[in-house]
Amino acid sequence: MTSFEEAVRVRELISQETPTEEDKPAVAGWLQRVCRAAGRDLPAMGVGISLLSKGTDPLPVAASNEMSVLVEELQFVMGEGPCIDAYASRSPVLVPDLEATAATTWPGYAPAAHLHGVRAVFAFPLQIGAARLGALDVYREHTGNLSPDALSRALTFAEVAMQGLLDGGRATSSGGADLFDDMQGNRFEVYQAQGMIMAQLDISAEEALMRLRAYAYARERRAIDVAREVIARKLTLESDA
Amino acid sequence: MTTIASDRLAEVLVEVADTLVDEFDLIDFLQRVTTHASDLVAARICGLMLADHRGRLQLMAASEERAEMLELFQVQADEGPCQDCFRDGEPVIVTDLRTTQDRWPQFAPHAVAAGFRSVHAFPMRLRGQVIGALNMFGSDAGQMEDADVRVVQALADIATIGLLQERAITRAELLTEQLQAALNSRIVIEQAKGVLAQLHGESPDEAFARLRAYCRSRGLGLGKVAYTVTTDPLSLPDLTRPAHS
Numbered sequence: 001m002t003s004f005e006e007a008v009r010v011r012e013l014i015s016q017e018t019p020t021e022e023d024k025p026a027v028a029g030w031l032q033r034v035c036r037a038a039g040r041d042l043p044a045m046g047v048g049i050s051l052l053s054k055g056t057d058p059l060p061v062a063a064s065n066e067m068s069v070l071v072e073e074l075q076f077v078m079g080e081g082p083c084i085d086a087y088a089s090r091s092p093v094l095v096p097d098l099e100a101t102a103a104t105t106w107p108g109y110a111p112a113a114h115l116h117g118v119r120a121v122f123a124f125p126l127q128i129g130a131a132r133l134g135a136l137d138v139y140r141e142h143t144g145n146l147s148p149d150a151l152s153r154a155l156t157f158a159e160v161a162m163q164g165l166l167d168g169g170r171a172t173s174s175g176g177a178d179l180f181d182d183m184q185g186n187r188f189e190v191y192q193a194q195g196m197i198m199a200q201l202d203i204s205a206e207e208a209l210m211r212l213r214a215y216a217y218a219r220e221r222r223a224i225d226v227a228r229e230v231i232a233r234k235l236t237l238e239s240d241a
Numbered sequence: 242m243t244t245i246a247s248d249r250l251a252e253v254l255v256e257v258a259d260t261l262v263d264e265f266d267l268i269d270f271l272q273r274v275t276t277h278a279s280d281l282v283a284a285r286i287c288g289l290m291l292a293d294h295r296g297r298l299q300l301m302a303a304s305e306e307r308a309e310m311l312e313l314f315q316v317q318a319d320e321g322p323c324q325d326c327f328r329d330g331e332p333v334i335v336t337d338l339r340t341t342q343d344r345w346p347q348f349a350p351h352a353v354a355a356g357f358r359s360v361h362a363f364p365m366r367l368r369g370q371v372i373g374a375l376n377m378f379g380s381d382a383g384q385m386e387d388a389d390v391r392v393v394q395a396l397a398d399i400a401t402i403g404l405l406q407e408r409a410i411t412r413a414e415l416l417t418e419q420l421q422a423a424l425n426s427r428i429v430i431e432q433a434k435g436v437l438a439q440l441h442g443e444s445p446d447e448a449f450a451r452l453r454a455y456c457r458s459r460g461l462g463l464g465k466v467a468y469t470v471t472t473d474p475l476s477l478p479d480l481t482r483p484a485h486s
Contacts, residue, residue: 006295091422094414129428130471145414155294155421188300188311188431192445195435195471205432205471231438231445 010156013037024062027168031062031161038138038157039064042150045117045141048072049126049161051134052087061134071116071139078108082123083135090132092155093123097143119143122151124158126165129191131205133165166210167217193227201239211237245281245392253277257399266462267403267423268430271302272453274400275375279304281396282389284377285357288314289400290323291365291373293424294417298323298373301427307446309355313348314376321348326362326374332390333362337382358382361390363397372401372420426464433467436474440481455480 014030014037023029031049038047046068051059060072075081085105086093095101098119102110113121120140126133136158138146146154190212197208212230215237216223229235257274271289279287288303288310300314317323322333322345335341336359341349352360359379364371375397377385385393404419430449437448452470455477456463466477474481 089422090425091418094418096414125425127425129425129432130468131432151417152294187315191428191431192435192438195432195437196439197435198432198471199436199439199474231435 006152006156007160010037010041010153010160013041014160027165028061030164032064034157034161034164035062035064035068035136038136038154039068042138042154042157043140043146044138046071046139047157048083048137048139049134050075050083050137051165052084053133058084058134067116068137068139071113071118072137074109074112074116078106078112080106081109081113082106082121083137086123086125086135087132090125090127092125093121094145094151095122096120096145099143113139117141120145122146122154124155126158126162128162128166128209129194129205131166131194131209133162133206136161166206166213168210168214187224187227189231190223190227193230196230197237200236245389250281250392253281253396257396264462266464267419268302268426268464268467269456269462270403271400272463274396274403275302275304278375278377278393278396282377282385282393284361285380286310286378288323288376288378289365289373289397290314290317290327290376291420291424292327292371294421296327298327299424299427301373301423306449308444313351313355313378316348316351317376319347320345321352322360322362323374323376326364327371330364330366330371332364332394333360334384335360336384339382352378356380359384361385361393363390363394365397365401367401367404367416370416372404372416375400426468429471430463430467433470436470437481440474440483442483452480 014034017033017037019029019033023032035047035049038044046064048063048068048071049061050072051061058076060069060076063069063072075083082093082095098110098121099114118139118141120143122138124136126135138154194205194208194212197203197211198205201208212226213223216226226235257277275287275289279285286303286305289301290298291301292298298318300311303310303314322335326333338349338352338358338360357378358381361377363375365373365375375393377393404423405415433452434445434448437451438445441448441451452467453463456466469477470481
């Protein structure tokens with residue numbers, strides 16, 4: 001399966017999730033559907049997403065089921081865990097045997113997660129370069145690695161979740177055109193333009209990426225074309241969104 | 242007969258090995274590998290691409306970083322010698338790019354227009370898995386000497402091992418962790434180019450030259466400095482403060 005098809009498949013799985021009455025509004029609700037779709041698609045007992053940022057309290061924002069809600073919250077009660085480490089290290093944290101490897105790393109979290117039946121955990125940062133918003137956790141009731149295919153699917157869910165977060169409310173209704181833009185948007189020029197917008201408007205990497213995408217979307221243009229104009233100094237984004 | 246002087250080769254290997262024990266910065270390390278590879282065999286440019294989790298190739302380092310070069314490697318996310326080399330796990334040797342228009346309708350004209358005539362791609366293999374490819378572009382048609390081919394393949398192997406530096410190669414999942422972190426840190430470099438380009442009113446290419454000169458003169462790693470540029474630019478006033486006019 002090509003990268004394009006894989007991302008299309010994941011987006012379709014998410015859009016097929018029926019919203020429930022308990023779902024939070026807007027993006028938070030969409031993230032809950034991301035977790036439920038990932039929980040169904042991956043060999044997992046549950047999936048959770050937490051938002052993290054420097055200087056504020058972590059926010060467990062979505063989970064596929066009750067167990068995942070509890071385990072996701074554990075990390076922040078204990079102040080340690082895979083999602084916090086994935087965010088801090090800017091790298092996936094893959095723990096195929098929680099009991100064997102994590103007792104020293106997470107003396108509080110590991111035994112507590114074990115009590116909830118978690119035997120393996122895999123955390124994937126939600127990030128694009130220096131822009132970071134949180135992490136996605138995959139919980140398993142058996143020890144063992146994710147297969148290369150499952151790993152690739154988990155990374156794709158994290159990627160789609162990151163894009164949805166950057167696009168805010170738009171994520172819930174986005175279709176194929178938006179996705180096409182994402183594939184085109186995965187270009188160095190887009191990241192260079194993002195850096196320029198950061199310095200122009202004195203904003204964070206996350207906000208600069210959101211602005212660039214929102215600008216392109218509102219004008220039905222490709223992110224790469226907008227980025228090239230920013231780099232050529234033909235376009236300056238307004239300081240006020 | 243090899244075209245590479247043995248004392249020069251020894252120097253390069255010592256320097257690359259040094260990088261393995263010093264405070265490690267992967268982007269910096271790959272940058273050195275590509276620079277050495279192109280110097281050693283007198284290729285015009287050398288670029289190194291790694292694959293993401295869905296097999297999409299991304300440029301990690303090149304011996305020369307200009308917008309046109311970046312473009313040439315970005316085209317290879319779709320097709321080209323790197324793509325074929327990565328897919329088949331075998332070296333790809335093209336002695337005359339002008340004859341490959343049918344094989345690579347996008348890549349070949351691009352490469353020819355950029356002034357290249359030949360290209361060699363070397364697989365980066367680890368434990369039976371191909372994780373990327375190293376590309377050598379030449380201005381003249383023709384093939385590399387056999388001995389040179391072996392040396393460049395050795396450098397590609399060293400680059401692969403570098404991905405797993407400092408940690409024991411005992412955990413199978415380590416490679417995924419390192420690869421993902423590496424791909425993301427390359428994106429940070431592009432973001433840092435943008436920040437510096439804006440602050441200094443220059444092009445991203447000039448910004449990269451500035452970033453690299455700053456790191457070299459202070460013995461700092463590119464990846465780490467780029468990350469600081471994007472998160473806390475004020476902490477690097479010598480790099481980020483515009484010169485007074």
